[in-house]
Amino acid sequence: MSLMLAVLVAWLFAMGTYLLLQRTLTRVIIGLGLMSHGAVMMLQVVGGRAGDPPLLAEGEPIDDIAAPLPQALGLTAIVISFAATCFLLTMAYRSWLGTGDDKVQDDIEDRRIAEQVANTEGHYQEESVPDGDEEMLR
């Protein structure tokens, strides 16, 4: 069983990383979701063989028991990543409402400093680029 699950965990992390590097917010969010699935899945693999119960009645032999701790950890992690994903989706929606675009934009201040370096006179350039033109500058 472990190989299959291990490959799945690796695959989730790989896909998550790929999506995280995209410029579109929704893909970034899905990427983070996949990565946290990978982490939770890994916690379950850590817990031992599938099928054993995590809780036993008193007096039963404790040979076949799955570690209960990773399951508790997994549940906590799921709740947290659920909340964080909801929050991110709200932010992405707000961002979309504001710009009508799902892409992450450049940082204006960073760009200004880059321009300042390019500008040999060294004088400050006041907001030389209007907000809408950020796509062009990339």
Added chain:
Amino acid sequence: MSLVALPVIIPILGAGLTLTLSRWLQVQRVVSFLVLVATMVASIALLVEVEADGIAALNLGGWPAPVGITLVADLAATGLLVVSVAVILLVHLYSIGQGCDTDRPRVFHPVYLVLCAGVAMSFLTGDFFNLFVAFEVMLIASYVLITLGAGQQRIRAGMTYVVINLLASTMLLTAVGLVYAATGTVNMADLVTKFEALPESSRIGFGALLLAVFAIKAAIFPFFFWLPDSYPTAPISVTAVFAGLLTKVGIYTMIRTTTILDLDELQPLLLWAAGITMIIGVVGAIAQDDMKRILSFHIISQVGYMLMGLAIYTVAGLAAAVLYIAHQIPVKTVLFLVGGLIEHTTGTAALHRLGGLVRRAPVIAALFAISALSLAGIPPLSGFLAKFSVIQAGLDAERWLLVAASLCAGLLTMFSMSKIWVGVFWGEPDDPPPVLADPDGPPLRPPALMVWSTVAMVAVTLVIPVFGMAAYDLSERAAIDLLNRDAYVQAVFP
């Protein structure tokens, strides 16, 4: 009843209470202030207890140690907790003065208290998974604070912050899972012996993964890029409390992890990271024009000094690191608060648009001068004592290159602070905002509560130089405790 849980429980309950009071802003303000005062009292009582009786541990829910959740209060944790709660309390007054809690829905106070609980739990936890939970409590509160009532630019900057921190949290969860897979425990005291039994390659791998996660939180080279992008856009009181606390919690957990897991194989890596972080941060600061961005780059540079203390990994080094964190939490916060006063009165924080404030706002100038000189490490202020002990530890350990880097970074910090001073307080503005158009106009008056809370914070930064020897002795004892892992284990498994 042990005091250990109180600094976590009081603000959490207070958060629930203030949420129900959101209809009455004044009541909400008073209640959350009282909750923070109670947290402060509990933290000080805990420090007094730990100082007298040694490490205190508490098993939540009555489950014995390796199974249940453990909270451990040692000298380093409680000392930094007291400093942090003091800062949280004063910034709370400042943010009321600034009026950043008036937006509807009125969630500022509950979220702020949750942040306080998260910070307290990060300091006191004795369990790696609980550390993950504490980080999440702290970070989710910080996500809300950084985007509360946000405009478009803040959503963009907040996104960077949220995504990078969620990625770090996922990595932390993975690292904790791997440590559990290898050792069968996530309890720090239990890991002291079980982690040592692992083969060297696994120890280095797990240790590096954990430290990388905390390095992202602490903004250490090469993981610092997110910080100057996201911090300056939040409301200034929020930026101030983040700047003072969040990266320091990251570096504290690095210290805790390194001492508990005894990761001395990673020491060379930490030494290099410390040197590069110091230099990169301060060089980045010099290139900036916006005051808040300059200060944000200085956060990175200063974290390098704390890491230097840790990387040296002697009693003197760790004592210096603890002292440096205790110095840096209030000083960094107060610099941002002063920046906030300037921005609040003039409407801008860009250096080229400011000038001549020494005549228009002499109080602000004096507050900035004290805290900037302290940051640069000029005697007799707290930065001098902290920098001196870090460099002394470096000299004792014969880390010449690192000492040279830290002296160089100190000099550049001084340069960068004088750049702010010349830009903001002297000279004439290039393109002044309306308030500054007439250089001989009336004095600028920010709201009294903002000024007085900043004055109180400056007074906090003066505690370390006034009680210099006592502060150093306390951090030295904290460092001895950190390196004496047997005492830690005995406190948890009596």
